[in-house]
Amino acid sequence: DTGVSQDPRHKITKRGQNVTFRCDPISEHNRLYWYRQTLGQGPEFLTYFQNEAQLEKSRLLSDRFSAERPKGSFSTLEIQRTEQGDSAMYLCASSLVGTAGGYTFGSGTRLTVV
Amino acid sequence: GEDVEQSLFLSVREGDSSVINCTYTDSSSTYLYWYKQEPGAGLQLLTYIFSNMDMKQDQRLTVLLNKKDKHLSLRIADTQTGDSAIYFCAESGGQSSNTGKLIFGQGTTLQVKP
Secondary structure, three states, rough: OOOOEEEEEEEOOOOOOEEEEEEOOOOOOOOEEEEEOOOOOOOEEEEEEOOOOOEEEEEOOOEHHHHHHOOOOOEEEEOOOOOHHOOOOEEEEEEOOOOOOOOEOOOOEEEOOO | OOOEOOOOOOEEOOOEEEEEEEEEOOOOOOEEEEEEEEEOOOOOEEEEEEOOOOOEEEOOEEEEOOOOOOOOOEEOOOOOOOOOOEEEEEEEOOOOOOOOOEEOOOHHHHHHHH
């Protein structure tokens, strides 16, 4: 297993465009998390899945954001009508429920909205 | 609400010990974590401590937890230039401990001078 993979690593988009990011978690992990990190800040929770069910969404996740994990494996995070304030690093992490050892994070997707 | 605070910057000389401090607000936190982030990368779990422990040692890393004062520290012995990075403290709040959601501090930048 190569860990948590995120694609793309970098994305530059024009304001108003839609973007989609993909996350492939560690295969045996049943929980998948999305976080957003802006410059000089720690990661902020956006949403998480247990298997294919989306169990919690942060109020940071406006209705322009949608996340899916259709078969309980990979996940996508889509941002519609991007705004400059969406520029950030989007981090995905996975874990196995019942284990205490924290998450494994991916390397992130850096989004720049111009 | 849940909040985690860290000092922003620490500079040490190679070979010295580094101590990074963190305070948190949620007294029901079950686990507390330390993550390391190198430039352009995701977060790497360094260590974690269960809330009923006072101390945990793992090679060059020592974690101290003062639950009464809600204070967590990370000591790095014999700090090396490769330890230069941003260090994040995180708590799994009591209400969110079943979700695995983490609340992160804003990170402490550790600069190691040769």
